[in-house]
Amino acid sequence: MADHADNDNDGEIFLYRGGRAPLHVSHARIDESVDVIEDEAFRDCRILVHVETHDGIRKVGQWAFQRCKSLMWINLKSAVEIGEHAFDDCENLEVAEFGDKLETIERYAFKGCSSLQRLNLPSIIITGRGSFRCCKALTDIDLSERLETIREGAFVGCHRLRRIAIPLKRGLFSFNVNLQKYNQFDRCDQLTTVDLVGEAHTKVISSLHMKCWRAEMEEEINRINQVLPTTPGNEKTAAIKQWVDSVMDKMDRYKAEHCRFVKEATTLLELALWKARLGEIECSLEPEAKKAKVDAESARRERRITCGADIVIKNVLPFLQLK
Known part of the structure; x- marks a missing residue:
């Protein structure tokens, strides 16, 4: 079901209560009765500029805002899941605000959001295949300590990406069977800095018995930011994965x-x-x-x-x- 609210100072606001919104909508408000923005709800609403959300939205469906080319900002602080292609080709989307509930971003959810500049995903568990592919303005990414998987090609073609923050975990990167390689950060030529999120590794290192062990662990953790600036774009992911495995191997040895x-x-x-x-x-x-x-x-x-x-x-x- 779709409906309209009365006119206000900003003009007519479309009140979304479910179903498919009209293509001519420029301003929308999600009714508080809605906790799931349905599949294709605002797909191809090319003049949609503003969407007023609320704290009860838990899911954004597949293709929900695909090709909403005028949308510049959206608040998704209560969402737990964002479906595949949900914001695909929203080329003017500069800010997407995520809260501490978002766990899953499905494949190609933000592909081609070429104006998106920063990502802060404090509770993310899975980022899908190609989920932020070709986000050409993206410079900084902070992922979650809970992160379990970054799927194939998640950040391919993020040409301005300079820094990522990831947890220290094995098996974080999915292998691309077709390409026979790890390609999460392919064509991210400016990626030079990797920070670690969480405190688990810090606590372990500070508790190690020998001072020389602690010094070696800190040196190994800092090594990635020395080698990454000279690593070719299509080898960034392999270098990061090898570094994570090396740090974990050393930590396991010293813990033993x-x-x-x-x-x-x-x-x-x-x-x-x-x-x-x-x-x-x-x-x-x-x-x-x-x-x-x-x-x-x-x-x-x-x-x-x-x-x-x-x-x-x-x-x-x-x-x-x-x-």
């Missing part, structure tokens, strides 16, 4: 070494406690000797409790084993 040191320290401490408790074994002694021994044992127990060795064994050491 760290755990080995912790285990050795635990064993030594347990042996020390066992030795300290040998004196607790009761022997057949004269009453006077027994009394002296009991006093010594009491003092030893008191000192052991005071030094906290028992607490270390049971409660502290397990936390030193890095996950």
